[in-house]
Structures are given as structure tokens and as C-alpha cells.
Amino acid sequence: MMKQGKSILISLLGLLMLITSCASRKSIYMFTSFNEPASAGLRLLYSKDAYHWTDLNHIFLKPEAGKDKIMRDPSMVQGPDGTYHLVWTTGWKGDQGFGYASSKDLIHWSAQQHIDIMAGEPTTVNVWAPEIFYDDEAKQFIIVWASTIPYRFPKGQEAEDNNHRLYYTTTTDFKTFSPAKLFLDPQFSVIDAQILKRGNQDYVLVMKDNTRPNRNILVAFANNPLGPYKDFSKHFTEMYSEGPNATKAGNDWLIYYDSYHLKRYGAMRTTDFKTFTDVSDQVSVPEGHKHGTIFKVTPKALKYIQKEIGQQ
Template identity: 50%
Template sequence: MKRIVYISLALFTFFLRAQAQNHKNVYLFAYFKGNGEDGLHLAYSTDAYNWTTLKNDQSFLAPTVSKDKLMRDPCIIRGADGLFHMVWTVSWKDKGIGYASSKDLINWSEQQFLPVMAKEEGARNTWAPEITYDRQTKTYMIYWATTITGKFNETASKAESGYNHRLYYVTTKDFKTFSETKLLYDPGFNVIDATIVKNGKQFIMFLKDETPQPAQKNIKMAYADQLTGPYSKAGNPITGNYWAEGPTTLKTGNSWMVYFDKYRDHQYGAVQSADLKTWTDVSDKISLPKGLRHGTILTIKTKELNTLLKQ
């Protein structure tokens, strides 16, 4: 009986590898589960709709930095140096973020704590960091959401522990030296969970309007000609009558997909558009691993997937 099971598992793994070989694009979803205690989880897809866990949904990297040792909201990009660079939320209340790099998404460098908000005495948190690379300036921008006590009082609220976020950033060319922290985006409301992608000559920011009263809790878009801004006024929501957060996006052909966590409904959602103006809800067409919390999507090579499938 055991031999039959082993053969079946081998055949299943062979089928997955053969299936991946037939596709030029392989998409990788980096995410966390629970509160982020066990670290980095990965899933892949060849069609952007159906996602399969890797390593039986076990963690690829356990968090080691900050007092809380969490690894929430992982963001991984492939750098111009060929390395994979990752940042993540280390704590609900810390003044910095986590950083590590890898050649293969399996073996990671020593984890570092980047104290990006340490100079702000009133900073309460550093949430959902992401990285975007600007090929023109050969610079990486790391950005995140922070509430600083006493700032932006025009949108202050006592709801939800009084959090009142804006987006901040640092830049780096080598992940060794970093610029001073600066304000990236003040849209005139409480904002978190930004992700920025290049489209032609423009940069598009997908963001969450975190306004608690009256509740918004939706995904909107803003544009800029330069990665560091200034960004335009946020547009109308692209998500529907539900609470959404943690947007991440990919483009397949001429179609844009934006995935997000329907966190009150304990499920994932997605919207699709060909022109970035008209959006169609395709939540019923996607299939993601159970318990997946938000993270980011990147494209990897078939040979890289084959290596991950062996784990």
C-alpha cells in the first residue's frame, strides 16, 4: 500500500513539472498564514487563476528579526543583480522592517532589521513594505504605511485604535546604504497596502483606502511619472461591496489582474481589466491555497520552479 502511495506522489510531481514545462510564464505567490509566525509560504500558477502550494504549504523561511519575529506581508522582487530581494512586516508595532536576499528562493541571506522609522519618535508601526525597481535610475524604492502620532490630524479618528496612516519610503541601489525616510503619498485619507508597478512611462499605485468612518476599506489607484512621485489623487474604488486589502497585481497579455484579501469574508478576490479603467470581478474564477494571507506575486523561470518543486 505504501509503495502505491509513493508511486502516486512521484507521478503527481512528474505531472506538475511536465505541466510547468509547457508554459513560458510561471507566477509565484509569496504569502503568509495565520499571524506570520512560521514565515514565508509560496504557491505557483501557470494561468494566473489556479494556484498550487509548494513544499506542502510548509514555510520556506522562518522569521528571526525583531522582538515579535513575524513575517507578514512578504514582498519579493527579482533585482537587477539577479538576486531575489524580500521585505516584510516584522511586528504590529515596531519601527522597522525585515530584509533578506536569495539566489534561488530556498537559501536566504542572514535576515536584517531595517530601522526605517527609528528617527520618528511618534511612529507607531511599519506595515506592509514593498519594493519597486526603477530601471531608469537603477534605484530600488522600499515603501510602507506608518501612523505617526500627532500628524495628519485632519483625518484623525478614535476608531480602530486611532491609526491614521500615510505612505513613506527610502531608496537604495545596493540594499546596504539607504536614503533618509521621506513621505511618499498623502492622499488626504488613511492609506495602507500600496503596491507600485510600471506601465509604459507611468507608475501605477494600487492602494487601500483605510478610512474607518464612514468605512471605505477598498482598493483605489493613483498615477505618477516618477517612481517617487508626486502621485495623483486616488481614483474611484476598483473593488466591490466588501472590505478588501493587500492588493498585488500581474499582467497576462493585455489583461491586468489585481488580487486582494477579502479579509472579513476569509477568502481571496480578484478583479480584471484590459484598460485599467473598467474592472470585472473574477473572484469566482480563482483558486488559491486555504489560509493564504496577502503577499505579492512575481514571475519566475520554469527551471526555478522545478527546483522549488523538489523541496
């Protein structure tokens, strides 16, 4: 009887150790961010549940790329070798490229580059909100952004210098980039696009319809990350919404967005990208946070970052 009890105790201790080990490996959500003025640089938020966010209150990278030396819309992805790759908007208008830098630990960074990706289209007005996605099937990085090329597309109510379409480039090494190509012309002005992968040959594009009076968020679907995207959804956020970014949280997807007219960060929850529930009152995002992307790190990585910036 004592042996049986001891065996049960050992089993329970083993189960407890397994649970503790699994808990310690649970990922931490990280949210790239910037505050105004955009000249300050890269900030990072973190969360254990993807709902409640804490600002690390530190500038991790001060922008040096581009003539305006600003950093807006920082987008981050971790490559298969563990390297973090960051791209960002370097100017409002008169800028035909985006910023790029990489890091192994989010503390030490490579030299910043300005990738003049639209130099082949000399009338390009801007390169806004580059979003980076790693295509694990084609083994390449895809960067999508919004640009206006005046008189290239039929316009709505927008001026010719505000009639955006989405473009893209691919790279495997961030040294050479494929020529910029049209990624999406949905027959309306579109910006702030993020590619999501749900499964094999199952992709969702989250984007902002930038036409007047819409200026809110919708999604479309494809069986390849490069499209073609179709079956556009209805708009599911209030007007004056932008900068959508989604992350998987359990069985749900959370789509964060900047509701700039209401001066708050909103969030929509969905499982199928067909029905959406407003959970803005269930999330907490630090005041001043602006358009970024969500990725994951280990608890160990977060502790290292906190130690390096003097928060431990």
C-alpha cells in the same frame, strides 16, 4: 515532389521545436504568502496562468528579524543580477522597521536584517506592509510602507494610532538606505500600496483606503514611480478589502486582494485601470493564503525548488 514534401516536413518539425521551446520558457507566476500564525514564515504559491494557484506547502524562511519574530505581508522582487529581495512586516505596533533578506534561488537565504527605517521618528507607531519595487530607469529599489505618526496629519474617524500615510526609502545595495520620506498623503488614511509600471513614465499605484467606513481598494497615476500620484479612481472592491497585489496576465492586469469580511481572496481584471471586472469566481487561491506579492520564475527554477523541498 518528394524533396518538396521533405522540405515541408523539416519546416513543420522546426516550427514544432520552436513552439515547444517557447512553451518551455514560459514564465511561472509565484505568489509570496504567509499563513496565521504569522510566526511560521514565508510560503510560496505558484501558477501557470495567474488564475489557479497551488501552495508549495513549505516554509522557505522562518522569521528571525524584529522583536516579535513574525513575518506578515512578504514582498519580493528580482533584481537585475537575478537576486531575489524580500521585505516584510515584523510587528503590529511598537516596531519602527521592516525585515529584509535575499536569495539567489529561493532556497538558500542571507542573514536576516531588521531595517530600523523610522528610527528618526521616535513616535512612529508601526511600519506596515513594505512593498518593494525595482526602478529600472533610476537603477534603484524603492520600498514603500504605511506608518502612523500621531498628530502629524488631520484624522478622520480613526484613532491617532491608526491614521496612516505612506513613506518610502531607496537603496541600490541593501546596505545603505535613504532617509525615510513621505511618499503619499492622499488626505485620508492609506496602507498596502504597490507600484506598477505600465510603460515609460507610466505608473499606477494600487492602495487601500483605510478610512472608516471605506476600507477598500483604489488606484492613482503618475509619470514617475515616486509620484506625485493623482487622478485617484473610485473604489472598485467591496468594503473590508486589503492587501492588493497586481500582475500582468496576457493583455490584462489581475488585481488580487484579501476580502477579509467575506473570508476569501478576490480578484479584479482590468486593461486600463479605469474599468474593472470582478473575476473572483474565476480564480482559485489556497485557503489560508494572506497578503503577498506576485513575481515570475522560469519553469526550470520551479522544478529546482520542488526538488529541493522534496516534491519531485
